[in-house]
Amino acid sequence: MDAQSYTTALAELRAVRDDIKKAQTALARLEAQRDKQIALLAGYDKAKAERIAPAAGLSLAEIVVLAPALAPDNLAADQPATPAPAQGTTAAHDSPGDDPYPPAAQAPTAMPPTPSAPVQEASSASPLPAEAPSLPAQQQAGAPADPGAPRTLPSIPQSEAGQGWFTHTANLVSKRPNFTQQARPTVFLDTDTGLLVHRNQTHRLDLGAGTAAEILTAVFHTIPEGVERIYITAGDPWHRDADRYPYLRDAVTAWLNAPTPGWRTDTGRGKDRMAGHFAHPRHPVARYQREDADQHVEIRSVGEWFDVDGDDPATVRDAFVLLWQALRRHWSDAVVMGSPSQTGRDLWTRTIPARGQHAEGYPVLSEELRGLLHATAGQGRTELITPPQVPDQLPQLVEYDRTFAYAKHTWKSPVGTPCRVTSHTFASWSEKEQTKALFGCGHWQVRVTVPDAWQHVGILPAPAPGERAWHYPHTPGTTFTTWAGGPEIHTALSNPIQPWKVEILDGILWEDGKPLDDWAKKLKETWTNLTAQAHFQGDAQQARAAHLASRAVRAILLYGIGSFAQRPRMVTGTTPRTLERDIPADAEIIGFDDERITWQRPTGFSRDPNAHPEWAAAIWSGARAALLTQRHRDDNTYAGALYTEPGSVVAFRTDAVYLTSVQNWPYHHQPGDYLLKGHLAGPLAAPGSEEDLLALRDAGRTALAASHKEA
Structure with a gap:
């Protein structure tokens, strides 16, 4: 074989690799669908592994691994008996x-x-610990784990x-900051309409195809003095080419890494050192720096803060102004940072005592x-309960959502x-x-x-x-x-x-x-004030802005708590196909196109002085328990799933429980109270998937809102 044949064979091998990757992805999707169907069948009280195995194309042993409850009686009889304690x-x-x-x-x-x-990196939370005492020895050695085996x-x-x-x-402690956080000039942009709001001015931009380069060019041409943060309020430009990619994240990565003449990926600066792009499939963060000047800018989704339901950029701007004003009543140096988690953690550090106990901070x-x-330590409870645990036909579906739930468990x-x-x-x-x-x-x-x-x-x-x-x-x-x-x-x-x-x-x-008590109390008071303002405000736009601001406070507390968990980092990067040999040896290829290969690799825990997973774990545990039972002292009564009839709980979703009957649970607009949020009359087919549940949830919320209008 000569050099030319060798090069040609390498190109053919890469093409085979790409085809294998696509086939493996399709196979994994089908296997997950098969396993989900097996779990559904296993819920039937007369289900038999002997009948399910040939239908699934699996052995009896493989079925039992996926659904242990289907183990044959003779197999169970072979196990040594142990006396059951009282x-x-x-x-x-x-x-x-x-x-x-x-x-x-x-x-x-x-x-x-x-x-x-030449790699552009984005730091994100990993679903798996990069260095975990949780992995069995064979996995630590690099052997692949059986995806169907119980962990x-x-x-x-x-x-x-x-x-x-x-x-x-050692030498890693959460301390009160000795600097003032700097606010960043911010604009709000609807990439569907081209409307840009900067302070009290509104402009209409021509964004072309909505690439990052076109957005930067249009914004800095309109605001020559420069901005440092661009919030996208509508349009999701990073999804414009989603049809060309197998996964949404691939489309986002391609948008982030497209050429931006005159700009390069930001490498970070100052105490708030955030570098590189963050390739989230729905709320990415693009960070750029001018090649010939010390000018930095980030493009973010306002969806990190709250759901925008057709609100124009001016209303969103007003929401952030109201949020900042409300926070300033409790923190004289409060600054709204790029994300709720950054803002929440920064505000928390400013409640660390300056004197007395814990004045030296909280060690990590x-x-x-x-x-x-x-x-x-898992997070919220997400569970769909299917027949025969619930009826095939539900008499109704009632949604109860715990208001500002995590704020109830920070004391x-x-x-x-x-x-x-x-x-x-x-x-x-x-x-x-x-x-x-x-x-x-x-x-x-x-x-x-x-x-x-x-x-x-x-x-x-x-x-x-x-x-x-x-x-x-x-x-x-x-x-x-x-x-x-x-x-x-x-x-x-x-x-x-x-x-x-x-x-x-x-x-x-x-x-x-009580390391979180002062922080949470201030946020709860801020939330209460903004919620009241949204309710009593006569101007419709300002009422809507106050409502969005109250949702932003909820996000600050929710994601602030999540940031304490500080999961191991997973670095995502892209490498041109011509430089494929430069991909790190321990990286996993997660996507590719004709020009670039996208990969990810674990980098372990960063030296984060505000990493306190013990706080997040305690709050999550309390919130999961409150979904089952919660005492209302003022009413001398209890609420929660365990106070409903057996077979009436259809699903749990973090702060919400879905039932087949209406409950007389007290609601006083306080954190943790169960709010009736949706009610859909039946009979209804029991949801068999998360998609079915969400469709019924949305219909129930619409029906309840319509009934309130009629009343």
């Missing part, structure tokens, strides 16, 4: 050596970033190495504990150096000490058994097949091992129906503190 007790697991869920190995050291040739959550090593996790990262946990929390958070509570230690405590610990700020590894007579929804999250998937076992007699926060474990032990069996295997316990 229900409703909190027992300790005293024999780590007998644990069928052995602790995972210590987390491997994160790889340092690999420099690459095993990590444990804390039993050796002294595990005790070494219970510390803080060890990387190992942060990795453990990332792998074992207490973990602080200080955590301590480990082993099963032996927990068992040695008195009942009073155990109860106090479970009511405190803790994160617990537990073995759970669903009561034999249980007929309602699941209570505790368990790892499901998938990278970050969770489900909520509810089948009587089911036993599983998981991690959960104190609020959920307390709900399992003291729910209004029947106590669950919970065994403490291990735990992390902190002191109780």
Whole structure:
């Protein structure tokens, strides 16, 4: 073979690779659809693995892995029997050596970033820990995981190495800032109509095809003194060529990386050092810097803050003005930054005490504990319950949404150096000490058994097949091992129906503190004031602006809490096809076109001084528990899914629960209250997918709004 033949063969090999990538993507989509269908069939009480296996083209063993409840009786009979402890007790697991869920190995050291040739990078949150004590040994060694196999959550090593996790990262502390955040000149642009609002002026621009280069040219021609932030209020220009790409993210990446004469990708500056593009499929961030001047600008979606429903750029501008004015009543140096998460975290740092306890700041946990929390502390509960757990025909669908829900759970958070509570230690405590610990700020590894007579929804999250998937076992007699926060474990032990069996295997316990209380109270007051302004404002446009501003406050708190979780970073980059050899060796190719290859690679945890996943985990746990049971002290009553009839819960979606009946739950416009948000009369076919549920949800909200207008 000569050099020319070698080059030709390489080109042919790349074409085969591209075809394989497309085929693998299509196959993965079909397999996910098949597995979803199997899970649906497994919910039928007379389902048999022997009938489903040939229909799915899988072996009996593969069906059982996907749906353990379908295991044949003779297979279950071969398992050794273990006596079931009395229900409703909190027992300790005293024999780590007998644990069928052995602790995972210590987390491997994160790889340092690999420099690459002409690459534009975007930092984003990874769905998987880049360095996680959660991965089994074969996955740490690089072996592919079985996507259908249930995940095993990590444990804390039993050796002294595990005790070494219970510390803080050296020289990494959340401190009150000693500088004033600078506001950035901002414009609001509708790329559908070309309307641009700058301060009190409105302009109409010719944006051509809506590329980043055309937007920058038009804006800076109209505003010669320059701006630093361009909010896109409508139009989503990064989706203009979506039909040409298999995935929305590929279209966004192509738009971000298209040529911008006179500009290059921003490399960051100052204390708010944000560099590179952020390739989110719906809310990307494009960051540019002039090649011949120290001028920086970013193009962002206003959808990060709130949903715009036909609002013009002037109304959106007014919403941001009202937001800034309302925040200034509580923070004299408040600045609305680019995103809700940036703004929320900046405002929080300005509530860190200047004197007294915690004046020196809040230390950041060890990387190992942060990795453990990332792998074992899920966020909102998202679950669709299908027949036969609910009727095939629903009498109605009623949506209750918890207003400003996370603000209800910020009054207490973990602080200080955590301590480990082993099963032996927990068992040695008195009942009073155990109860106090479970009511405190803790994160617990537990073995759970669903009561034999249980007929309602699941209570505790368990790892499901998938990278970050969770489900909520509810089948009587089911036993599983998981991690959960104190609020959920307390709900399992003291729910209004029947106590669950919970065994403490291990735990992390902190002191109780209030690091978020002042921040959250100020945001709640801001939200209350803007909500009232939206309700009583006589001018329709200003009322709408106040409503949008109140939604922005909600986003500040919601995404601010999420930013504390500080997941491991995944760097996304593009490389020209002619420089394919420069792609980092540990990168995964996630897209390509005729000119560029898009890849991603994990870079582990950054040294973020405001990384506090223990706070986010505690709030998420409290919010999930409140979906099941929540006491209203002023009304001396309870609300939540466990106070409904069995079989009446259709779905959970983070802060909302969908039911087949109307509830008489109190609503006083306070954070955490259940608001009736949608009501659709039946009979209705039970939703079989998330798309079906969202369609019914939208119809229910429309129907409820129409009934209010008629009233």
